[in-house]
Amino acid sequence: MTGKLTEQQVASLKQDLLDRSGALLEEIRQELLKYDSEPYQELAGSVHDLEEQSVADLLVDLELADIDRHVEEVRSIEAALLRIAKGTYGECLECHAPIPIERLQLNPAVKRCVTCQEQYEKVHAGMDHPSL
Numbered sequence: 798m799t800g801k802l803t804e805q806q807v808a809s810l811k812q813d814l815l816d817r818s819g820a821l822l823e824e825i826r827q828e829l830l831k832y833d834s835e836p837y838q839e840l841a842g843s844v845h846d847l848e849e850q851s852v853a854d855l856l857v858d859l860e861l862a863d864i865d866r867h868v869e870e871v872r873s874i875e876a877a878l879l880r881i882a883k884g885t886y887g888e889c890l891e892c893h894a895p896i897p898i899e900r901l902q903l904n905p906a907v908k909r910c911v912t913c914q915e916q917y918e919k920v921h922a923g924m925d926h927p928s929l
């Protein structure tokens with residue numbers, strides 16, 4: 798089944814994205830609490846008070862590997878929510894083909910169709926730690 802997503806499908810995927818982002822922020826908070834130093838404890842306390850974007854920015858500065866992965870995921874979720882707002886959600890970033898609903902349900906934050914994703918991974922292979 799291909800083609801445009803129905804409003805209902807988008808609404809349900811959006812809810813998944815919001816749930817996932819909430820869970821990730823909680824995980825980030827828990828991870829920060831493991832660090833026995835004041836700046837991290839303080840940051841952990843404020844995770845829920847801040848806009849998600851600010852949390853992501855703060856955490857990126859800390860360069861903590863395991864938290865970093867979660868932050869990356871929060872970012873891709875934010876990007877997906879932005880695409881929902883703009884009405885471009887469910888389209889491949891590269892070829893603009895509709896991404897099958899089955900693929901979106903597996904990972905609602907996915908950006909590319911399978912073909913473009915494979916191509917992207919080929920190009921970026923060995924770039925696990927890209928410099929900014």
Ligand SMILES: [Zn+2]
Nearest residue numbers: 889892910913
């Ligand atoms: Zn594509």
